[in-house]
Amino acid sequence: MATSIELTQAARDPMIPVPYVVERFLRETNDTFSLELEPFDPTYELAFRPGQFNMLYVFGVGEVPISISGDATDTKRLVHTTREVGVVTRAMRNLKAGHTIGARGPFGTSWPMEEAKGHDVVLVAGGIGLAPLRPALYWILRNRDEYGKVVLLYGTRSPEDILYSKELAKWRSQFDLEVHITVDRATTEWRGNVGVVTKLVGRAPFDPTDTVAMVCGPEIMMRFAVEELTKRGVAEANIYVSMERNMKCGVGLCGHCQLRGEFVCKDGPVYRYDLIEPLFVEREL
Amino acid sequence: MTDLYPIIRSQEFFKEFSEEDVHEVAGCATNIVLHPGQYVFREGEPANHFYLVRHGKVSLELLLPGRGVVVVETIEEGEPLGWSWLIPPYRWHFAARCDTLLRAIALDGECLRNKCEANPKLGYHLMLRMAQMMESRLQASILRMLDVYGDKH
Ligand SMILES: Cc1cc2nc3c(=O)[nH]c(=O)nc-3n(C[C@H](O)[C@H](O)[C@H](O)COP(=O)(O)OP(=O)(O)OC[C@H]3O[C@@H](n4cnc5c(N)ncnc54)[C@H](O)[C@@H]3O)c2cc1C
Ligand code: FES
Numbered sequence: 001m002a003t004s005i006e007l008t009q010a011a012r013d014p015m016i017p018v019p020y021v022v023e024r025f026l027r028e029t030n031d032t033f034s035l036e037l038e039p040f041d042p043t044y045e046l047a048f049r050p051g052q053f054n055m056l057y058v059f060g061v062g063e064v065p066i067s068i069s070g071d072a073t074d075t076k077r078l079v080h081t082t083r084e085v086g087v088v089t090r091a092m093r094n095l096k097a098g099h100t101i102g103a104r105g106p107f108g109t110s111w112p113m114e115e116a117k118g119h120d121v122v123l124v125a126g127g128i129g130l131a132p133l134r135p136a137l138y139w140i141l142r143n144r145d146e147y148g149k150v151v152l153l154y155g156t157r158s159p160e161d162i163l164y165s166k167e168l169a170k171w172r173s174q175f176d177l178e179v180h181i182t183v184d185r186a187t188t189e190w191r192g193n194v195g196v197v198t199k200l201v202g203r204a205p206f207d208p209t210d211t212v213a214m215v216c217g218p219e220i221m222m223r224f225a226v227e228e229l230t231k232r233g234v235a236e237a238n239i240y241v242s243m244e245r246n247m248k249c250g251v252g253l254c255g256h257c258q259l260r261g262e263f264v265c266k267d268g269p270v271y272r273y274d275l276i277e278p279l280f281v282e283r284e285l
Numbered sequence: 286m287t288d289l290y291p292i293i294r295s296q297e298f299f300k301e302f303s304e305e306d307v308h309e310v311a312g313c314a315t316n317i318v319l320h321p322g323q324y325v326f327r328e329g330e331p332a333n334h335f336y337l338v339r340h341g342k343v344s345l346e347l348l349l350p351g352r353g354v355v356v357v358e359t360i361e362e363g364e365p366l367g368w369s370w371l372i373p374p375y376r377w378h379f380a381a382r383c384d385t386l387l388r389a390i391a392l393d394g395e396c397l398r399n400k401c402e403a404n405p406k407l408g409y410h411l412m413l414r415m416a417q418m419m420e421s422r423l424q425a426s427i428l429r430m431l432d433v434y435g436d437k438h
Contacts, residue, residue: 127434157434184429186356188346191384194356196425203363218433224424 014251017057017102018044020078022095028081029161032128033093034069037078037101045075047106050113050135051214051242051270054105055250056080061091065247065265067132068106072139078103081131081163107250109270111136112240116212120148122204122234124225126155126197126217130163132242132269133216137171144176148211151178151204155197155221158183159190178205197221201228208233215273216242223280226273236274243268243276289314292390296337297363298414306407313396317389325366325381325389332369332377334391338362341387345379358425359384365418370394 020037027033039046048068057063070079084093095101113136121140125133133152140147152171156162162181172179180200182193193200198221211234215225222241229239245257245264252266259279262268268276290311293299299307317336319325325336325343338360345358357379360366366389369377375394401408 155434157432161434182359184432184434188344188354188356188382190356192359193361194344194359196428198428199421199425203361220431221428221433224428 014104014107015249017055017063017104020101020103022097022099022101023077025096028163032081032083032161032163034079034081035092035095035101036070037080037103038076039078040100042076046078047075048072048135049106049110050139051110051132052106052108053132053250053269054078054080054103054107055247056082056088056092057102057104058088058091058095059100059102062088063102063104063248064088064092065107065244065250067242067269069131069134070138072135073142081128081134083128104250107265109268111139111214111270112212112272113139116140116214117146118148119238120206120211121150122201122206122211122213122229123150123152124197124201124213124215124217124222124229125152126221126225127157127161128163129215129217129221129242130154130156133214134164136214141177149178149206150176151180151206153180153182153197153200153204155182155184155200155217157185159186159192180204196224198224198228201225201232211238213239214270215239219244219280226280236277237272239273240270241273241276242270243279289316289390292316292339293337296339296390298337298365298418301414302410306404306410309400309404309407310392310397310411313393313400315391315393317387317391319383319387319389321383321385323383323387325383325387326377327380328377330377332367332375333394334367335370335394335397336366336392337390338364338366339388339390341389342384343381343387344384345381347379358422368415368419370397371415 019040022035023038024036050072053065053067055063056066066080066082069081082089082092084090123133140150171177182195182197186194213229213234215222226239243264247265248254248256250265252263257264293311294307340362343360344356346354347357348354
């Protein structure tokens with residue numbers, strides 16, 4: 001096993017994964033799970049900003065970029081929420097408490113927690129997109145006085161696909177946070193909203209002229225969400241989106257994630273919308 | 286009959302209509318109140334009205350053979366409900382059930398159609414508004430059809 005010095009050295013080299021132990025495996029929904037990880041080296045201090053991601057390495061299988069979904073003030077425990085879609089994420093799903101996983105990072109840009117201070121904040125999440133936004137919400141709730149109205153708009157496929165349902169229930173009961181959830185389809189037992197998340201933007205309680213919006217989800221959903229936000233009067237420069245591209249190195253070396261001159265791993269994944277808009281449009285051609 | 290002009294005037298849907306046009310529309314309007322569980326309309330029934338939800342929530346339901354009843358959309362305060370009154374054969378394709386107490390303005394479809402025929406300017410504005418509503422529902426349907434959360438994220 002690696003010594004603590006070796007681990008510290010490894011941590012300094014962004015290409016070498018730091019080993020972590022799976023402390024807890026949490027099934028979130030049918031196809032989504034969270035892993036709570038602790039570094040092998042107990043002296044290893046974690047630090048990340050909301051919106052950043054790690055390259056998670058399932059030994060012998062492969063490496064994938066996954067956003068950090070835990071609390072940025074927790075320096076001992078790393079949380080990642082993952083939806084099972086293919087080879088690596090399936091292998092991750094099979095990890096159990098005590099198993100080992102590697103992580104490189106944290107990488108990339110973060111949500112504009114400083115810029116949003118003093119303003120209303122609207123978080124628009126679609127599907128697994130709630131995971132990268134959760135650290136931003138934890139951050140705001142810890143520093144609640146520094147922000148204006150805070151609204152979370154969350155859309156997902158069906159009531160069974162709702163992530164973090166217990167936490168959402170708790171947040172919904174808080175007077176200093178507005179939480180609106182909608183699903184694409186439901187049976188008559190569901191008492192909540194049915195419809196796309198973008199529809200919630202129109203009637204959410206925030207001042208569009210004094211709002212910072214953070215949007216995360218499938219790109220097409222983000223496009224429609226941005227459209228609704230601008231229709232409501234939110235300036236494009238106050239809207240932030242998180243982009244996803246296939247990645248390999250995660251540190252701007254391999255060019256895998258390149259979009260024109262942008263390295264999404266390094267210059268993103270969180271972008272101010274007015275700066276990334278041409279790329280959104282370009283993909284439409 | 287109470288003049289529903291002030292209520293219709295305050296609805297987002299008619300925000301950009303002239304005073305004159307809103308008065309015309311008000312001539313087709315009645316106020317309705319329904320209780321939770323009651324149906325505003327049912328699938329296959331004649332579509333005689335167009336509704337504006339003033340208070341409450343309505344679920345649009347569809348019966349899928351073998352799967353039961355699914356809710357395809359919820360309509361809330363400030364939103365319009367139904368366009369089948371506009372398009373022959375004027376029949377509802379969905380059922381609309383009240384989830385809560387519902388207060389709504391019901392606009393008589395035939396009355397509206399006649400007013401549109403007689404006053405093409407009003408007709409144009411109303412069609413434009415209906416088209417906007419249909420466009421946003423169509424966009425929403427496309428998003429859902431793509432099943433974006435189930436496929437890529
Ligand atoms: C910056 C960043 C942050 C991310 N954060 C998260 C996160 O927090 N949680 C999470 O679950 N995922 C996240 N992803 C997506 C995740 O990286 C991919 O789902 C993963 O790489 C798929 O690897 P795989 O080996 O399991 O699938 P593969 O075997 O590579 O692919 C299997 C199937 O999944 C599809 N697929 C591949 N990539 C994606 C993708 N990005 N989205 C959807 N389908 C895909 C492929 O087209 C293929 O059909 C993030 C991606 C980026 C770039
Ligand atoms: S993943 Fe290698 S440059 Fe971005």
